[in-house]
Amino acid sequence: MAASIVSSERLADDRPVLEARDVVKAFGPNRVLDGVSMTVRPREAVVVIGPSGSGKTTFLRCLNHLESIDAGTIHVLGEPVGYKESDDGKLKEEGPRTVARRRRRIGFVFQRFNLFPHLSALDNVAVPPVKVLGVPKDEARERARELLARVGLADKENARPSALSGGQQQRVAIARAMAMRPALMLFDEPTSALDPEMVGEVVSVMKELAEDGMTMVVVTHEMAFARSAADHLVMFDGGKIVESGPPEQLIADPQHARTRSFLSMLHASHA
Numbered sequence: 001m002a003a004s005i006v007s008s009e010r011l012a013d014d015r016p017v018l019e020a021r022d023v024v025k026a027f028g029p030n031r032v033l034d035g036v037s038m039t040v041r042p043r044e045a046v047v048v049i050g051p052s053g054s055g056k057t058t059f060l061r062c063l064n065h066l067e068s069i070d071a072g073t074i075h076v077l078g079e080p081v082g083y084k085e086s087d088d089g090k091l092k093e094e095g096p097r098t099v100a101r102r103r104r105r106i107g108f109v110f111q112r113f114n115l116f117p118h119l120s121a122l123d124n125v126a127v128p129p130v131k132v133l134g135v136p137k138d139e140a141r142e143r144a145r146e147l148l149a150r151v152g153l154a155d156k157e158n159a160r161p162s163a164l165s166g167g168q169q170q171r172v173a174i175a176r177a178m179a180m181r182p183a184l185m186l187f188d189e190p191t192s193a194l195d196p197e198m199v200g201e202v203v204s205v206m207k208e209l210a211e212d213g214m215t216m217v218v219v220t221h222e223m224a225f226a227r228s229a230a231d232h233l234v235m236f237d238g239g240k241i242v243e244s245g246p247p248e249q250l251i252a253d254p255q256h257a258r259t260r261s262f263l264s265m266l267h268a269s270h271a
Contacts (some may be wrong), residue, residue, distance in 0.1 A: 017215045023072035041044045043213040050236030056219045078154035107177030107185040113169040115161040122157035125176045147175035151205050167198030187218040225270040235259045
């Protein structure tokens with residue numbers, strides 16, 4: 001296997017990388033997250049499944065403070081993300097600079113690739129570490145080339161996003177997230193916008209990251225990835241975690257009726 005592209009920074013001990021406790025998020029009267037708790041330790045890969053509207057994407061966005069929370073706590077590497085707790089236990093949102101600084105340790109790969117259309121693949125990967133982390137330009141470009149090679153795009157460094165397939169764009173997006181050397185990677189249905197024949201190339205990269213020990217939370221319906229790469233499988237429904245466990249166990253013998261019906265639907269859709 002090629003040399004690992006996963007950063008081991010700040011992962012020297014076994015403290016949780018992510019600790020979410022009793023997270024609540026509402027949009028008006030709609031309580032999208034209703035007391036969600038999750039702990040992810042170093043080198044663990046957690047796959048989240050569930051029907052549309054169950055709160056999966058909202059939870060992921062709350063972990064990165066793209067959405068604020070109404071109650072509960074979220075800590076990454078022991079520090080709250082996006083807020084601080086007052087003496088009376090209430091949450092107070094921190095300023096944009098503090099939020100941005102703490103968000104640096106979290107990589108996020110979106111459904112849509114969100115690449116800069118005017119930049120080459122190389123610059124899409126190299127520019128963020130220069131602008132955000134102050135990495136020297138030559139160093140950032142060297143690492144960007146390493147990352148593009150690792151995701152199978154060494155020959156596409158000069159291509160702009162419009163010249164790349166959907167699968168290639170998503171692999172550039174993964175390389176871009178990795179260039180920031182995150183302690184935690186979040187994937188929000190990274191294959192849902194891809195044609196079926198392009199799904200495998202993205203899943204393969206994600207599997208390699210998991211095998212390399214990248215700590216990750218992945219919202220996906222790719223059950224082959226869950227079986228082969230995940231340490232835990234988590235089922236969301238109605239803003240709650242209704243069931244979780246080792247993937248093989250949960251897939252083979254789900255205990256909750258909603259999990260059984262959802263997995264049955266997935267199986268039927270792939271038959």
